[in-house]
Amino acid sequence: MDTRQNTHSKPESALPRMRIRQLTKTYQRGDEPFHALAGVDLEVTAGEFVAVMGPSGSGKTTLLNLLAGIDRPSAGEIWLDGERLDTLSEARLAILRRRQIGLIFQSFHLLSNMTTVENVLLPAMLVGRSAGEARQRASALLEELGLEAHLRKLPGQLSGGQQQRVAIARALVNDPAVLLADEPTGNLDAHTGQEVLRLLKALHAQGQTMVLVTHDAQVASQAERIIVLRDGRVIDEANGHTALSASAAPGLLADVSHLELD
Amino acid sequence: MSLKYVLLGLLSHHPRYGYELKHEAEQLLGGGAELNPGQLYPMLRKLADQHLIVGERVEQEDRPDKRVFTLTEAGAQELQTWLDEPVNLQVGRSALFLHFLVLALVRPETRADDLRQQRHRLLEYIGHLVADRAKYEQSDDLATRALREAAILHTEADLKWIEWLESLTGADGHLLHAQR
Numbered sequence: 001m002d003t004r005q006n007t008h009s010k011p012e013s014a015l016p017r018m019r020i021r022q023l024t025k026t027y028q029r030g031d032e033p034f035h036a037l038a039g040v041d042l043e044v045t046a047g048e049f050v051a052v053m054g055p056s057g058s059g060k061t062t063l064l065n066l067l068a069g070i071d072r073p074s075a076g077e078i079w080l081d082g083e084r085l086d087t088l089s090e091a092r093l094a095i096l097r098r099r100q101i102g103l104i105f106q107s108f109h110l111l112s113n114m115t116t117v118e119n120v121l122l123p124a125m126l127v128g129r130s131a132g133e134a135r136q137r138a139s140a141l142l143e144e145l146g147l148e149a150h151l152r153k154l155p156g157q158l159s160g161g162q163q164q165r166v167a168i169a170r171a172l173v174n175d176p177a178v179l180l181a182d183e184p185t186g187n188l189d190a191h192t193g194q195e196v197l198r199l200l201k202a203l204h205a206q207g208q209t210m211v212l213v214t215h216d217a218q219v220a221s222q223a224e225r226i227i228v229l230r231d232g233r234v235i236d237e238a239n240g241h242t243a244l245s246a247s248a249a250p251g252l253l254a255d256v257s258h259l260e261l262d
Numbered sequence: 263m264s265l266k267y268v269l270l271g272l273l274s275h276h277p278r279y280g281y282e283l284k285h286e287a288e289q290l291l292g293g294g295a296e297l298n299p300g301q302l303y304p305m306l307r308k309l310a311d312q313h314l315i316v317g318e319r320v321e322q323e324d325r326p327d328k329r330v331f332t333l334t335e336a337g338a339q340e341l342q343t344w345l346d347e348p349v350n351l352q353v354g355r356s357a358l359f360l361h362f363l364v365l366a367l368v369r370p371e372t373r374a375d376d377l378r379q380q381r382h383r384l385l386e387y388i389g390h391l392v393a394d395r396a397k398y399e400q401s402d403d404l405a406t407r408a409l410r411e412a413a414i415l416h417t418e419a420d421l422k423w424i425e426w427l428e429s430l431t432g433a434d435g436h437l438l439h440a441q442r
Contacts, residue, residue, distance in 0.1 A: 055425055198396055217421045218414060221389035228381070230428060238382045241389025252390050253293040253410055 015082050017209050018044040018067065018178055023076035025062050025232075036062040038232035039076070044178070044211060049204040051223035051240060052213040059232040060213040064182050067211060069097045081177055098127050102171030102179040106186035108163045110155040110170075117142060117151040120170045127174055134173075141169040145199065161192035168199065172208075179203070181212040185219055197222055265297075265305050270341040273315060273333040280306065280329055292405025306331060314340055358420055362427070373431055381424050388417040 025037040037059045044050050052060045065071040066078060069085055078085040080100060085093060110119050117138050124134035142151055145165045155163050164184060171179055184200065185193030197219055204210055204224075212223060220226050221240055228236035268287050272278060278286065284302055288295050306329075309315045314337035317329040333341075358380070365376050391414045399407065 055429075194396065197392075217385065217388055217418050218392050221385050221392055226385060230425075235428070236378045236381060238378075238385045240385065241393050252387070252394070253406065253413060254295070 016043040016079075017046040017048070017081060018042075018211070019077075019079040020067070021077040021079075023063070023066060023078065024074050025059075025066060025071070026074040035232045037066070037073075040229075040232070040234055042227065042234070044209060046209055047204075047207050048225065049201075049208075049210045049223045049240075050212070050225045050227060051220035052211065052227045052229060053215065053217065053220040054229035055215060058229040060215075060229050061182055062232075063229070064180055064211070064213045067178075068101055068103055068180050069093045095127075098123055099174055100177040102174070102176035104164070104167050104171050104179065104181040104184045106183035108155070108160075108167045108187070110163055110166055112155050115152050115154060116147060116158070116166050119155065119166055120173050123170060124173045137173055138169065141172055142166070145169050159192070160188050161195055164188060164192075164196050165199065168196075168203075172203070177209065179208055179210045181210065183214050183216070184212065185216060186214070193219075265301065266309065267341060267344050269305065269309065270314065270333060270337050270344075273331055274338060274341060277330050277332040279320075280331065283331065289403075290405060291409075292403055292407075293409040294406075309337070313337075358423075374428075377424050377428055377431070381421060384417050384421050384424070388414060388421070391417065 020040060020042045023037055023040045023042075024035065027034045027036055040059075040063060042050075052063060054060050062071065066073050066086075069078075069088075073086050076086070080096070083096070085096065088096065111122075114122070117135065120138035120142060121131075121134040124137055125131060129137070139148075139151060142148060145168065147162060147165055147169070150158060150162060150166075155166065158166065164187075168184075181200070185196050188196060193216075200210065200212070201222055210223075212219065214220050223240040224242055226238045226240050227234055228238070265287070268290060269283060272283055272286050272290065280303065283306070284297050284299070287297055287302075291297075306315065306317065310317045310331075313334055316332045316334055318332070319327045320330055321327050361380075362376075366373060369376075391410055395407075395410055395414070402410070
């Protein structure tokens with residue numbers, strides 16, 4: 001049985017949800033070492049929504065893959081709820097990843113020969129939930145995301161926006177400590193991308209901790225905190241849009257768009 | 263953007279009084295635009311002088327006379343010519359551009375910080391604009407939605423421009439090519 005279920009929703013402790021220290025990833029590029037990440041520090045508190053922004057090649061996807069345990073750092077530390085990830089064995093890391101980390105990708109990565117509900121329940125079964133329990137949880141999530149009419153469809157029968165919502169349901173099925181998203185709106189048209197962004201904001205409002213990497217300023221601006229990467233380093237950190245600042249912007253459109261009439 | 267064609271366009275439907283033109287032009291422009299009478303009435307006078315419109319006095323009891331404006335044949339033709347011609351891109355030297363140039367002139371040593379501050383401001387703008395879009399999409403008129411979208415996309419472009427400037431800038435804030 002999954003005894004660790006929901007451990008992350010205990011009362012807040014002083015520990016950050018996620019903490020990385022001097023994270024470095026070096027590749028060999030010909031004779032030259034290439035630093036995809038060159039000593040990044042970052043803390044994410046429980047319930048926080050952090051966006052990592054930067055041009056392509058800045059190291060953001062490398063960072064996300066390291067946080068997700070898909071890739072291993074060359075140096076530095078990654079901690080999740082007080083547990084160090086980068087020194088775990090492959091097997092233990094795989095288990096932790098399934099239980100604690102939800103992943104969303106630009107190209108959805110759904111299994112094309114499984115139905116919507118099967119795609120979502122699979123990670124729940126992999127952590128040891130009963131088939132019935134997993135199916136119930138998967139159906140409930142899909143319903144919440146407005147996909148109740150599509151439970152038995154294959155991914156290929158769904159639109160891009162629907163597929164990404166299925167992927168989000170799959171990422172959430174084990175109540176992950178942190179949801180990691182790599183360009184989640186990158187493969188969607190503008191309107192569908194906005195819907196997915198709204199959905200992510202709603203999840204954050206419900207307390208979901210999220211780290212999202214994107215080159216898209218529209219998406220990044222909706223996080224609480226924006227980290228800017230360049231050449232594998234953090235070069236800037238900015239506040240994103242919060243409910244608090246939302247009330248202070250009447251007439252913004254008039255302010256930013258000058259009426260220049262001659 | 264020229265007020266002239268906004269006025270000719272509004273008059274192409276039917277004649278209007280001055281205060282109607284002000285109100286309708288503001289509606290058309292969206293986003294809470296306000297036209298000041300000091301802009302509007304001299305423009306109407308100029309258009310009348312050019313015979314693109316005609317202003318006729320209408321007497322009112324107890325009140326000063328008002329004018330009703332009508333589009334002339336020449337005005338209609340000028341409007342058509344303008345509408346038929348696609349508009350050229352005007353990048354222009356924006357306030358942001360000039361701000362950057364003068365900062366670089368006066369205190370190049372703070373360039374990296376100044377660019378960061380500017381990014382923060384732009385991210386704040388775009389954050390509000392995107393959140394407002396989600397909030398008001400259903401209720402706003404087309405002009406306001408179009409204006410917001412333009413503001414969002416221009417802010418995105420400005421953020422990329424800052425990224426580009428940063429790519430020229432070393433960790434110490436100096437332009438890289440200047441060091442070579």
